[in-house]
Amino acid sequence: MLNHEITKEEIMAIYPKVAAIVSEALGRDLAEIKPDASLVADLGAESIDFLDIVFRLERAFKVKIPRGKLVEDARGTLSESEFESGGVVSEAGLARLKAFLSEVPEERLKPPLNVSEIPRLLTTETFCKIVIRQQRAAAARST
Amino acid sequence: MDLHFRAFSFVDRITSLEDKVRIRGRYAIPAGLSAFSSSLAAEAVGQLAAWAAMAACDFRRRPIAGIGGAVEYLSSPQPGQELELSADLDGMDDDAVAYDGMASVDGVPVVRLKNFVGPMVPVEEYDDPERVRDRFALLCRAGAAPGGFAGLPSFQVICAQDSSAQSRCATVQVPASADFFADHFPRRPVFPGSLLMQVNLGLAAEWAAQLPSPTAGGRWQLRAVYDVKLRAFIRPGDFLQTELRLLDQSDQSAMVLVETRNAKRLVGGARVEFVPEE
Numbered sequence: 001m002l003n004h005e006i007t008k009e010e011i012m013a014i015y016p017k018v019a020a021i022v023s024e025a026l027g028r029d030l031a032e033i034k035p036d037a038s039l040v041a042d043l044g045a046e047s048i049d050f051l052d053i054v055f056r057l058e059r060a061f062k063v064k065i066p067r068g069k070l071v072e073d074a075r076g077t078l079s080e081s082e083f084e085s086g087g088v089v090s091e092a093g094l095a096r097l098k099a100f101l102s103e104v105p106e107e108r109l110k111p112p113l114n115v116s117e118i119p120r121l122l123t124t125e126t127f128c129k130i131v132i133r134q135q136r137a138a139a140a141r142s143t
Numbered sequence: 144m145d146l147h148f149r150a151f152s153f154v155d156r157i158t159s160l161e162d163k164v165r166i167r168g169r170y171a172i173p174a175g176l177s178a179f180s181s182s183l184a185a186e187a188v189g190q191l192a193a194w195a196a197m198a199a200c201d202f203r204r205r206p207i208a209g210i211g212g213a214v215e216y217l218s219s220p221q222p223g224q225e226l227e228l229s230a231d232l233d234g235m236d237d238d239a240v241a242y243d244g245m246a247s248v249d250g251v252p253v254v255r256l257k258n259f260v261g262p263m264v265p266v267e268e269y270d271d272p273e274r275v276r277d278r279f280a281l282l283c284r285a286g287a288a289p290g291g292f293a294g295l296p297s298f299q300v301i302c303a304q305d306s307s308a309q310s311r312c313a314t315v316q317v318p319a320s321a322d323f324f325a326d327h328f329p330r331r332p333v334f335p336g337s338l339l340m341q342v343n344l345g346l347a348a349e350w351a352a353q354l355p356s357p358t359a360g361g362r363w364q365l366r367a368v369y370d371v372k373l374r375a376f377i378r379p380g381d382f383l384q385t386e387l388r389l390l391d392q393s394d395q396s397a398m399v400l401v402e403t404r405n406a407k408r409l410v411g412g413a414r415v416e417f418v419p420e421e
Contacts, residue, residue, distance in 0.1 A: 024370070027412070048262065048374050051239055052210050055260050058234070067238040 011035075011128045014061070018128045021060060025052040035125040036103060050119065053127060063134035070130065071118055074100045089113040101126060146325035148278055149291030151335065153187035154228065156286030157194060157279075164232040166195040168282070171289040174223035181365075182344060184220045185254045186337035188244035192230035192259070194279055196240040197266065199232070202276045204263040206240045208336030211371035211413075212258025217251075224248045230256075239263055269328035296321050298342055302349075311350050311387045315342055315403070319380035334377035339411050340368065343385055343401045347415045350387055350399065354417075357394050363417035366396070371413040381405050390414065 019033045026033075026043050039045035039053075054065050075083045076096055083093040089111070097118070098109050103125040156169045168191045172179045189208065197205050220226060230244035240263060244256045266272045281287055299316040306312065317334045324332035344365060351363040377383065383403050390398040395418065402412040 027370070046374055048209055048372060051260055051262060052372065055210070055234075055239070055241055055258070059258065064234070067236060 006129050006132050010132050011125060014128050014131055015124070017060060018057065018131065019124055021056045022053060022124050022127065025049055025056055033124055035128075036105060036123050038104075038108065038120060039122050039124070040120040047119075050122075057127060057131055061131050061135065063131060063138055065130060065134055070122075071115060073133070074118065076100065084115050087115050089115060089118075097121075103129070146322050147274070147329050148287065149326060150293070151186075151323035151326040152190065152287075152291060153183060153226075154190050154194060154282060155289050155291075157191070157282040160195060160198065160283070163199040164195065164235075166191055166230050166232075168194075168228040169286075170226040170228060172220060172222050172224050172226065173290045173292055175290075176222040176292070176294050179220050179222055180341050181216050181219060181254050182337045182341035184226060184246040185214050185256060185340070186335065187226055187228055188230055188246050188254065188256050189259065189261070189337070191228045192232065192240065192242040192244055193261070194282065195230060195232055196235055196242075196261070196263070197275065198279055199235060200237070200263075202266055202272050202279070204237055205266045205269065205275075206261025206263055207269075207333075208373045209239070209262045210258075210260040210373075211256060212369070213256075214340075214368045214371065215252075215255040215257070216365050216367060217255060218248070218253050220246070220248060220253050226253065235263075237263055267330075269331050271329065293322065295323065295338070298338075300342060300346065302346070306350075309389050311346070313346050313385045313387075315383040315385060317377055317379060317381045317383065321379070324379055332379050334379070334381065336371075336373040336411065339373070339377065339383075339403060340371065340413070343387075343403065343411075343413070344368070344415065346385060347387055347399050347401055347417075351397060351417045354389070354392065354397055357397075357419035362420045363397055364420040366416045366418040369414045369416065371411075373411045375405065375408060375410045377405060377410055383410070395419070 023030045023033050026045055026049055028043055037043055058065055074097055078092060078096055084090055094111060101121055103123055104121045108121055153170045154168045159167045170187050193206050227247045230242050232240055232242045234241045239260055241260045246253045266275055296318055301314050303312040327333060327335050348365060383405050385403045388400045390400050397417045399415045401415055403410055
């Protein structure tokens with residue numbers, strides 16, 4: 001399920017709560033949290049902070065967010081070998097990422113991009129989308 | 144003497160483990176100790192949760208200290224008492240385990256842990272998986288002989304002279320060697336996060352004692368710690384800088400931010416709440 005299927009309205013409906021969680025987890029003022037700010041590059045998040053944010057989101061939105069699934073989701077229908085080679089995201093993989101992480105400014109999605117660097121791209125809006133996808137998946141399971 | 148499972152182990156019996164997620168246990172605080180801190184009681188709860196998490200993944204991975212939503216300090220444990228321990232896992236995979244837990248004495252809560260998350264790491268990098276498995280079996284059957292913990296060394300803590308009404312700094316010298324490193328962990332000695340908290344809570348309590356009294360003749364007492372986060376391992380011999388900042392103070396509470404750095408890198412932080420002593 002690609003990002004463009006998630007509407008801006010859906011994102012904005014949960015953004016204040018997600019931003020508050022990011023703010024609390026990173027110990028930053030809410031005013032510093034912007035939708036397109038990179039959590040790593042702009043807000044200094046480390047891996048433990050991602051874990052913190054994920055668990056806070058799970059509790060706040062009553063969803064389960066499988067750790068490590070982001071890269072898998074980002075890959076979509078591409079096989080691992082189509083998505084990356086030797087740890088570097090392929091051209092097809094990059095195109096897929098640009099669609100999947102449409103909230104990430106284009107200049108951050110330039111080759112060569114290592115798979116290990118994908119978490120550095122994540123923004124507060126990315127986490128909104130993760131929550132919405134999990135909410136949709138949960139709703140689909142319950143129907 | 145083999146210090147493994149003695150020098151820093153605070154579960155000596157697992158009394159039940161239901162559905163891999165609800166674990167109960169006990170720890171007899173050695174009567175000969177001069178003191179046993181609430182931070183160590185919290186450590187005992189974390190260790191109990193770790194046993195459940197390790198058993199659930201067949202001892203491939205183990206949690207380490209990471210994130211704590213809140214620790215409530217409800218009464219003071221004393222040497223000679225027996226801690227009743229409980230932990231409930233709320234989600235676990237190969238990356239992390241989330242849990243809540245509590246330590247009590249004779250049904251009276253001592254510490255309550257809420258929204259804790261421990262990153263999972265390979266057991267074999269920290270310990271011998273077979274010894275860990277055997278220990279778990281022992282704890283579940285007869286239980287371990289109590290009394291292994293012989294206390295802690297004193298830590299060298301120096302408060303800076305230039306403290307102000309709003310902030311205070313101190314340096315903490317982690318010992319280069321200590322018995323607890325043989326147990327935490329045998330293959331990778333790490334300064335326990337609970338000991339960092341114990342040292343930092345001591346600094347915060349000293350400072351709180353100097354804050355204006357909330358009531359005439361009254362004193363501040365530790366109520367809870369929030370948003371605990373341990374960001375990096377602290378090694379034997381590391382030299383830490385801790386900064387305390389008064390975030391907020393009213394008649395009802397005083398909130399202190401405690402942050403510890405190791406060579407300028409933030410390695411741990413928490414908010415500490417004091418309330419007027421009852």
